[in-house]
Amino acid sequence: GLVLGIETACDDTAAAVVDEDLRVRSSVVWGQKQTHEQFNGVVPELAARRHAEVILRVVKQALEEAGAKMSDLSAIAVNNQHGLIRSVVVGVAAARGLAYAQGVPLVPVHHVEAHVFSAIMTNPALFEPHICLAVAGGHNALIHVHSVGDYEVIGRTLDDSAGEAFDKVGSYLGLPFPAGAQVDKLARGGNPRAYDFPRPKLKDGSLNFSFSGLKTPVRMVAEKLQDGASAADVAASFERAVVDVLVAKTLAAAEQCGLRQVSVVGGVACNTLLREELPRAGAKAGIVVTFAPPRLCTDNAAMVAGLAQHKLREGAVGTLDLDATPNAPLGRRGANYRPNQS
Ligand code: ATP
Ligand code: FE
Numbered sequence: 001g002l003v004l005g006i007e008t009a010c011d012d013t014a015a016a017v018v019d020e021d022l023r024v025r026s027s028v029v030w031g032q033k034q035t036h037e038q039f040n041g042v043v044p045e046l047a048a049r050r051h052a053e054v055i056l057r058v059v060k061q062a063l064e065e066a067g068a069k070m071s072d073l074s075a076i077a078v079n080n081q082h083g084l085i086r087s088v089v090v091g092v093a094a095a096r097g098l099a100y101a102q103g104v105p106l107v108p109v110h111h112v113e114a115h116v117f118s119a120i121m122t123n124p125a126l127f128e129p130h131i132c133l134a135v136a137g138g139h140n141a142l143i144h145v146h147s148v149g150d151y152e153v154i155g156r157t158l159d160d161s162a163g164e165a166f167d168k169v170g171s172y173l174g175l176p177f178p179a180g181a182q183v184d185k186l187a188r189g190g191n192p193r194a195y196d197f198p199r200p201k202l203k204d205g206s207l208n209f210s211f212s213g214l215k216t217p218v219r220m221v222a223e224k225l226q227d228g229a230s231a232a233d234v235a236a237s238f239e240r241a242v243v244d245v246l247v248a249k250t251l252a253a254a255e256q257c258g259l260r261q262v263s264v265v266g267g268v269a270c271n272t273l274l275r276e277e278l279p280r281a282g283a284k285a286g287i288v289v290t291f292a293p294p295r296l297c298t299d300n301a302a303m304v305a306g307l308a309q310h311k312l313r314e315g316a317v318g319t320l321d322l323d324a325t326p327n328a329p330l331g332r333r334g335a336n337y338r339p340n341q342s
Contacts, residue, residue, distance in 0.1 A: 001074025003312070004062065004098070005305025008051045008091030009083025009111045010138065011035070011042045012298070015059045017066035018305035020313070022121045026065035027295065027302040030058050037176045041167075048086035055094045062301070070098070075105050075318045077308030081328035082111035083138075088324045096321065105318020107308035111299075112139055112330050113151070117310065118296040118303040119263035120148065126263050126290060133250045133278075136266030137163035137178065142207050142253045143330070145263075148310060151331035154253055155207025162242055162268045165211040169238050172222035173231050183235045184272050190236030192273075195221055197241040207253050214241060243273045247281050254287050262289045269297040 002025065007014040016027040032050045036042050063069065078095035080088060099106045115134055120126040132143040140162050142155035160168070163180055170179020173186070197217050200210040218238050225231055246268075254262055262282060268274065269291050282289040296303055312318070 002066065002068055002072050003107070003305045003308050004059065004073050004076045005109075005301035005303075005308060006055070006059065006076065006078040006091045006095045007111070007114075007299060007301040007304045008055065008087045009079055009299060010087060011047045011050075012300075013051050013054050013058050014299060014301035015055075015062035016301035016305050017062055017068055018302055018309050020309060022306050022309055024302045024306070025068065026062045027300050028058050028062045028065065029298075029300050030054050033176075040171055040177050042084070044084045044086055047084060048090055051087055051090035055090060059094065059098070070102050073102060073104050075107050075308060075312060076102075077107040077109050077304050078322075079111040079114060079304050080108045080322050080324050081326060083326050085324060085326050088326050092322065092324045099320070105320060106322050107311060107316065107318045108322045109304045109307050110328060110330055111304075112141075113149075114303040114307045115265045116143060116145060116151070116263070117148065117307040118265050118292040118300075119290055121303070121306040121310070122293055122296065123263070123290045126261065128261065129259060130261035130263055131250065131253045131257060131259050133246065133262065133264045133269075134266050135162045135246065135264070135268035137161060137167065139266070140209055140211075142249060144253070144257050144259075148307075148314075149331055150333065152333060153330065154257070155209065155249060157209040157211065159210050159212035160215075162209070162211055162246065163266070165214055165242060166268065168215055169218050169222075169235070172219045173225075173234060180267060181270065183239065184270070186232050187235040187239040188272065190230060190232030190234070192236040192240035194230070194233035195237035197237055199241050199245050202245050202248055207249055207256070209245065209249065211242065214238065239271070239273050243271070243277050246274060247278050250278060251281060251285055251287060255285070260287055262287055263292070264289065265292045265297060267298045270294045
């Protein structure tokens with residue numbers, strides 16, 4: 001049967017329908033850009049209210065676009081383990097109500113595990129052990145994926161995530177939040193060698209990241225833009241610094257674990273330079289790099305429904321009830337990993 005996925009971790013209200021062959025039948029994402037833009041960041045209380053307003057409409061649209069009825073569903077999956085508590089609660093409440101009304105089981109899903117699965121569901125070679133670079137707004141990690149459900153976090157950010165760094169640099173350049181995609185666009189017309197921004201932790205031999213030290217040098221330059229400096233050059237030089245670090249650490253992780261496959265997921269996996277540079281550097285080292293498709297990189301519910309389908313196929317039994325437990329560890333050996341640690 002079909003699985004309906006529901007996702008409300010942060011500021012995107014999403015619902016999707018995925019079939020047993022992991023084909024995405026529909027994927028609806030209702031963003032809240034206008035709600036939070038003026039605050040230069042996500043306001044949790046407002047995010048939760050917007051989710052509550054639109055969640056049922058988004059579910060209805062996902063079913064319609066899939067050509068499915070509630071009675072075609074064999075389960076409902078929901079992210080209940082990562083995100084802003086009040087936002088997560090709205091998705092969980094909706095999923096519980098729908099499951100109860102329809103008499104179908106619920107499948108609990110961890111948002112970050114769903115991001116990891118977004119690459120796997122589009123490239124079956126990734127069911128084999130690999131390194132996943134998970135780079136989004138709220139988390140930034142290198143994960144040794146032993147198998148689906150079995151993860152070892154071998155590196156993480158010690159402060160800001162790459163996505164946060166993109167968003168902050170965007171705001172220094174006067175771009176509206178969330179600015180990652182806009183910084184990317186701007187960088188395409190700039191010179192990446194115009195400014196020599198720091199590459200934090202590049203040579204420390206660890207697999208950890210730190211992007212907060214980039215903020216001040218970039219802001220100093222951005223403030224002088226009126227003196228003829230080009231915003232495109234700032235964006236390109238900043239992007240180059242972040243991508244240099246992400247590429248080096250990811251390939252080092254693959255090397256250390258003796259793995260030849262790498263996946264990249266999360267919103268920053270949409271980045272143009274990262275999508276060029278990591279496969280190129282990987283090829284030189286004999287490492288194959290797969291990016292999740294862009295529409296599965298930023299928050300969506302197809303990755304949630306897809307992961308649930310896989311879990312059901314592997315024998316997982318849905319539950320009739322579940323709670324919102326954000327900040328949950330990732331996977332069964334995940335005691336070492338709380339994505340919001342930073
Ligand atoms: P988390 O999954 O950790 O809770 P999130 O769900 O908010 O965080 P995503 O939706 O996966 O994060 O990703 C959003 C982030 O990706 C934002 O920080 C955004 O600026 C960034 N981003 C999106 N597109 C690009 C791009 N082309 N280049 C760089 N960054 C990008
Ligand atoms: Fe996310």
